[in-house]
Amino acid sequence: MKRKTFLRSAAAVASVAAVVALSACGGADSPDAGGDGGGGGDTISIGFSQVGAESGWRAANTKSIQDTLTEENGFKLSFSDAQQKQENQIQAIRSYIAQGQDVIAFSPVVETGWDAVLQEAQAAGIPVILTDRAVDTEDDSLYESFIGSDFVLEGERAGNWVAENFDGESMKLVELQGTTGSAPAIDRKEGFAAAIDGTDIELVDSQTGDFTRAGGKQVMEGFLNSHNDIDIVFAHNDDMGLGAIEAIEAAGLTPGEDVKIVTIDAVKDGMQALADGKINYIVECNPMLGEDLAEIAKKVVAGEEVEKRIVVEDAEFDQQQAAEALPDRLY
Structure with a gap:
């Protein structure tokens, strides 16, 4: 899928770290959201807080992230499901801060009410990447990049x-x-x-x-x-x-x-x-945001500049176009 403002790199980072991924049952309020932070060597530890599992779209989005942020691609993933509750996401983000994750990423349940916890991540020197949904804040330095649709x-x-x-x-x-x-x-x-x-x-x-x-x-x-x-x-x-x-x-x-x-x-x-x-x-x-998230995470950890807003290019379908697209549909 093409991107309007971002081209993926084919580069991959070697890793021998184990993948840590919490199930939805563990939730964002689990005291150990997986991972011990600060992955060694070239491994990037990343804490991701998902909105929930409310739809087929969300399931495809989660799968894209979990299938991409693997040890083969150089990541140690800690995953939590907020179950559609902002307080769960805030708790998960604070847990990731305490763990010393290299990167924090999340898809915000709602737009507002994030400044305090994002300031905590910034103070800890942990970059934040937004996926799918943006936040409403006057200080866009609180996150490195947004990846998603318009x-x-x-x-x-x-x-x-x-x-x-x-x-x-x-x-x-x-x-x-x-x-x-x-x-x-x-x-x-x-x-x-x-x-x-x-x-x-x-x-x-x-x-x-x-x-x-x-x-x-x-x-x-x-x-x-x-x-x-x-x-x-x-x-x-x-x-x-x-x-x-x-x-x-x-x-x-x-x-x-x-x-x-x-x-x-x-x-x-x-x-x-x-x-x-x-x-x-x-x-x-398009829910397939895993590759973009992986690439942006690698760049921010390396200290490289990234686009502030990466917009997915989406299609439109009528009945005939849907019938033609279905056999090869990935999600």
């Missing part, structure tokens, strides 16, 4: 497709938002709203489904009970869109026909639903 642009792309196909038809639209306060939820909503502004597409309701399939189904059931003649669903990720499909079918309606569905992510389950005609359009959000 969430505003993703929302705009989804909104542009809706506007191009349904403006002029007085359509009623509902929105399934991601986790409240998270960067993708905030940005995708903003981008989508800007794209449909000035059209006669009416947003009649918008609620969070927490990026989960179960949440998407539950909220969509509520939408269907509260509103007549819903024409379009915009889901901030595939999993919520898949949950919406279940609710729509249970109501005796046909997803993709009676109710159009637009989502973001392009994981296999979502792409299959698109190929089957149950989803109408998907904007990709």
Whole structure:
């Protein structure tokens, strides 16, 4: 996958360190998040705090990181699952600081409330790398780099497709938002709203489904009970869109026909639903960030300059394109 501002290097660093990876059951509140910090020789010790395991996208993202940050690639990985709780991530980061990790990386549950713990990492001389989601801070020296997608642009792309196909038809639209306060939820909503502004597409309701399939189904059931003649669903990720499909079918309606569905992510389950005609359009959000994270970690440990913002170049898919892409889909 191409990057707009960063080209991967093929270099690898030899290592004989053991890989340490906590399971989701260990959680970020485990007293020993794995690893003893300060890997010897050329080994880079890195502590990574993941948001959780809320979606197929997140599972693919975790796999990419764990499959890349291995001893063969020169890393000693300590992994923790925050289970969608900011306090768990903060505790994990402080644990990594205490362990003296060479690098700390994490995907923030929400945008705000990170300055204090990031200042602690900075004071300890440990560089921080953000993956997938950014933080809202006035001091961008608190982290070395952000690696991920342009969430505003993703929302705009989804909104542009809706506007191009349904403006002029007085359509009623509902929105399934991601986790409240998270960067993708905030940005995708903003981008989508800007794209449909000035059209006669009416947003009649918008609620969070927490990026989960179960949440998407539950909220969509509520939408269907509260509103007549819903024409379009915009889901901030595939999993919520898949949950919406279940609710729509249970109501005796046909997803993709009676109710159009637009989502973001392009994981296999979502792409299959698109190929089957149950989803109408998907904007990709590439979860395969492991190689970029490995390369940036090596550079910051070596004292090299890195790009402050590394943006993933994502695709878009209609039904035919999804069917063509599915056989070779990695996630």
